[in-house]
Amino acid sequence: MDVAARAGVSRTTASAALSGGGRIGEDTRQHVLAIAAEMGYEINRQAQNLRIQRAGAIGVYVPPDATGYEYYLAFAFGVVDEAMRRETPVVLIPNGSTEASLARDHVDGYIVIDALDDDPQLRRILATGKPVVSAEPLPDGVAAAAGTVSFDHEQGTIALLDHLAASGARRIGLISPPLNTSWARQINAAYDRWCTGHDRERLVVGAPFLADASSVERPVEELLRRSDPPDAIVVAQDGIAAAVAAAVTARGYTIGTDLLLAACVDGLPVRSSIPPITAIDLVPREHGRACADLLLSILDAATPPDGPRTITLEPRLHARASTGAP
Structure with missing residues (x-):
């Protein structure tokens, strides 16, 4: 790979840097990306996703009937901000989706916010087995989220x-x-x-x-x-x-x-x-960006995290x- 040779790193390291995955230092990743940009190298996301069997998108689910509220709109835009930065499409998951329709969703993981204790859609999302990052803790008695970004x-x-x-x-x-x-x-x-x-x-x-x-x-x-x-x-x-x-x-x-x-x-x-x-x-937009960053980091990791990851933000x-x- 010309990028690897020009950057002075191994092909494995260059591949990890260009894909956004792997356990490499951020300085190394940025160095490889800078060299790739100088050489006019463009990442073929579609081919990359096919190779690693990824859909290449993430889903966002907000409480039923909440999409018209300013807080949830700002949160969703925050998710989109980070996802766009990492060239990942975002799918808004409608309330009432069946298990079959969720199984057909072309997403690799989900972000849920303000999960209601009695929301059956939340349980259907968790039942897909895909990674879920929760904005605020999930109710007791349901499957654990892969990560949580919440406020005190x-x-x-x-x-x-x-x-x-x-x-x-x-x-x-x-x-x-x-x-x-x-x-x-x-x-x-x-x-x-x-x-x-x-x-x-x-x-x-x-x-x-x-x-x-x-x-x-x-x-x-x-x-x-x-x-x-x-x-x-x-x-x-x-x-x-x-x-x-x-x-x-x-x-x-x-x-x-x-x-x-x-x-x-x-x-x-x-x-x-x-x-x-x-x-x-x-800070809902910041909250959304943090959730997207955590979910995409979990999806990009070479090996799954040892346990749920938790991030606590400070209210202002x-x-x-x-x-x-x-």
């Missing part, structure tokens, strides 16, 4: 509650989704622990996991009609913090002074609300005017 949501929730307390809040309510995802369970566990440790009353009301503006009136009313209503509200679900702000304002409260408001998921409606709402930024708290921040 308990840490992020504690930081948010501490910020609200430091801003003067004494009674903090939580609008929570059902406890059928790891994410929801972590938020509630942190909230319970914080309330116990600070001798605060637990004020939790429920709303759907995928909520919308029509879902906020009941939980807001349930919190604010109390004889001792909260002076701060944390909204867990994506996409409804701005609607909660509107419902609170319609009841005569001034957000940022009369009542503090914060969200567990950042996004454009949260940032552009008046006032802007304090939120935890889960953005304090804004809804909690009195300048």
